[in-house]
Amino acid sequence: MVVTIKDIAEKVGVSVTTISRVLNNRGYLSDNLKKKVQEAMEELNYQPNEVARSLSRKKSNVFGLIIPDISHPFFGQITKHIEYYAYKNGYKLMLCNSLLNKKKEKEYIELLRASQVDGIIMGSHTMKVEEYMAIKLPLVTLDRRISDTIPYVSSDNYRGGALATKLLLRKRCKKIAYLSGSLQLNLLAKQRHDAFMDQVRGQQIEYVVRQTDLNGFKYREYEPMVRELFQEHPDIDGVFASSDLLALQIIRESRRLGKLIPEELKVVGYDGIQIGGAEDLTTIEQPMQEMGKLAVSRLLQQIGGEETPLETVLPVKLLERGTT
Amino acid sequence: MVVTIKDIAEKVGVSVTTISRVLNNRGYLSDNLKKKVQEAMEELNYQPNEVARSLSRKKSNVFGLIIPDISHPFFGQITKHIEYYAYKNGYKLMLCNSLLNKKKEKEYIELLRASQVDGIIMGSHTMKVEEYMAIKLPLVTLDRRISDTIPYVSSDNYRGGALATKLLLRKRCKKIAYLSGSLQLNLLAKQRHDAFMDQVRGQQIEYVVRQTDLNGFKYREYEPMVRELFQEHPDIDGVFASSDLLALQIIRESRRLGKLIPEELKVVGYDGIQIGGAEDLTTIEQPMQEMGKLAVSRLLQQIGGEETPLETVLPVKLLERGTT
DNA sequence: TTGTAAGCGTTATCAT
């Protein structure tokens, strides 16, 4: 049998209440008692049952994290930081990969509520606004403005888009393309596109916009899009890709075509993923560590009953490297 | 207040036992009753409390996953698959990033036990053998043979090492290097090195072995090691890197030095990560999906009281691509 | 300073 608080109580010869007090360091306790209890715990190798605690306290110290795909470097990195700060604050993390599957996302949300998690960080969203509003749990989204009541943490997408586009203009590109994953999926990343358009319109420059309608993260499938782009527009000399992974695909394709980078083609990515192969890529770096930290702290604020600002927009940084 | 089984019972006019029965579909229940209960649940928007269930059933339906770093593509990908199969079997996943920090790993193990998880998948190991043996919980390790009682899932590291090395020999390399992260950390990956040595010894070929003593995943710090290697041995014409990330670093450095790949230098990586930039890399692919699947199923076996084989070694595959 | 007892929301064991 597993050792419980009751066994400790019997061994020491006090009530369970007292043991619980020692455990939580509440109330007045003689040092002698404390010591005896500690010893008994050691001896019996006692471990508190967090499930029982959660039930009793109505608090689980668990956060749910719902993202599309943990194997995507952007989410992998941000998750790393979220875990770091959650752990630091005494919270565990339940990992939920939605794969942008509506049913799975919904099931996970229900599962998280049923599991009495103390808060949810959403980096995925495929359901209707009302369904998120109905969650009634501390909630924060990553890079997604779902409604004007659900707090979100993002980086400055518009500025990122502007920085990237301006760089290409400054480098005297004559015909530039904006490439992105599905725009619908991510409202805020759409601002990169808006910024691109604002920079490009009215300028003496040709431009092309392309987006996948993949509702997924099948990076492999970026390839045909990129190939097609260059077939239709072989004279493109600048590309702003809305993710580093996409940018890498472009670089790969242009190598195949024998286009020299940056001489004949300049490429700017987005995210700032720290992965071999992306290290020479000029890109817009999102402050992933800060984003993770703030996502956690927005949740903690809500749990603590504090006011939480609707928007938390963090600055991005242009990393000018080898591909421009 | 939150709706409980009791509220449903009152509304329907039966006992909580009956509601619980409906919930778990146990025993004999009239269809009429079932329907009425279902309706009441819908109406009151009832959600079972998993914490209470776990306490009562002594089963949480949660697995703990301890890995060094979720932002490393290898672990990101394998985690994706683990999550997939866990979910499919009704288990949630608690994500624990150890950062190869002994204290954190130990704390997490305790936390997982306290949280009554039903099993642990360990992809990290920094503690002493006995400490793992003392876990007394369904356990499976990834790519780590800790003792001969703890089941592990891995791919065939020796064969992977042999395949990679043989390829370089077949391609007529004259001087090849084996590069790896810290060998101590990962007993099984060490077999890649053994295989390398077995292939290379007694052949008419020069070879060099280098390993970081980084006890971490600071990929950035691979750079100096790689640079140094080429300074000391500018005549190397083949490299077997024990991870794709390391291989990418080598490719990067050789570009800088103006060495042509594969003409002047051939590079073989390891892992088969699916990341832009690694797509042209010749590498040894680990069957990550199968590994994730089997890690989960080994845990399920243990939970089900079945015999679990000590070792599960899956085949690797040589992907011959652009860098050889 | 310590103890009694109720309560957290479910499940499980007997009854009936």
Added chain:
DNA sequence: ATGATAACGCTTACAA
């Protein structure tokens, strides 16, 4: 077929 009631392991008023 359905119900009482104890039990899961812990916390927390309220007492003493």
